[in-house]
Amino acid sequence: MEMNRGGADERRRPGPMRGPPCADSARSHFPDHRLSADGVEMHIALDYLAAYGLTTLLDGPLRRGRARVVNVASDTLNDTRQIKLAGRPRPVTLDLIGVDDLAQLNPRAGFVPFEAYARAKLMTVTAGFALARDLATTWCHPCSGLCAA
Template sequence: MNAAIPDLTRKVAVVTGATGGMGQIIAADLIHAGAHVVTIARNPARADALRARIGPQAANRLDVILGDLSQRKDVVTAAKTIRDHHDRIHILINNAGAHFSEHRVSADGIEMHIALDYLAAYGLTTLLDVPLRRGHARVVNVASDTLNDTRQIKLAGRPRPATLELAGIDDLAELNPASGFAPFEAYARAKLMTVTAGYALARNLAADGVTVNALHPGIVATDIIDDLVPPLLRPMRTLIRRTLLTPAEGAKSATRIATDPAMAGVTGRYFNRDKESSTPPVSHDATTQQRLLALSLTHFAG
């Protein structure tokens, strides 16, 4: 068992993005601590790589549901499959995410950052409401501190937080439009949406002992980084990656929030690695939170 993680025998954890660099480590660490892990994967070959990492001795503690988390129907189907097999969930780590350098929309007509980086986490958290409450679960949303500063090169000037203006918005498909599309800002906005909704969901779930926190794991050397590096610095990507945190270091921050006994009862917080931090004022605005929840609920009801 991983000495940094308490015994998780008979605990059920749902981990998204578990076929990626940091997600693989999160899933493997939880399984090796005794948990039964469920993940959703789009690529069967990458799921096989996760099984290989875990090893045959623990393979029976991993369930892989095939699906694309950018699609509403696959999120709904995955959540139903999980509910059908597990009446209690103790950990939900919403780690799935990607950065898209060009404007793309999902099968549902939603800009891809919002579809994958926000709606997948919102959808699983709300569609798994009952087993999360029964398990007094810890929900951890892996975000990004780009929500506090959307500048890619921070040599001078003041931070430029992500924006979220929902007045007059009737459908999430209206956000991050093709006109004037800025990939880094679109990515940051989706992460801001995750944190904003998370604050409201934390209050809604608190009565049943469910905690909801968000985390910036640090700048980790994962595949997303290659897309986030500004064009002028791309020839130096290999050197840049050497200065970043390893996926194992990023994973440690996520598993700490999900399992550390000292985090029991802590909810509605945002952490920059292990330090509690702040998010833009709009993320705490009650009107914005409720409007975002209403739009998101409509998406999954549609």
């Protein structure tokens, strides 16, 4: 997936990033199955890949400064039912067995928009743990808001 490097180009911003956190608040919801120009389902492309890609492009400035990245997720990963009046919660699933390409996630066959959105947010939370481990000396639990130094 090609990303517009815009403000993430280190030649334009050579110094460390300081100040308020960089908040990943990408969110989208599509009622029907749509694909990005790269063939990736749009919930995955916007809610997961865009924010993850931007964070990795900002790797150098983030490491040099005292910046934080805040991944914003949704409680939908705990319960994908749209109406939650009765019954048990239905957590989102992410089965990667046999998946070789992100374009295989949230396929047209059996597409459920709310579950596709929740799956993308689950991927954001999972990636947040990996990024926290790789980029920072402080961490934030993506779901609870607990932070530690």
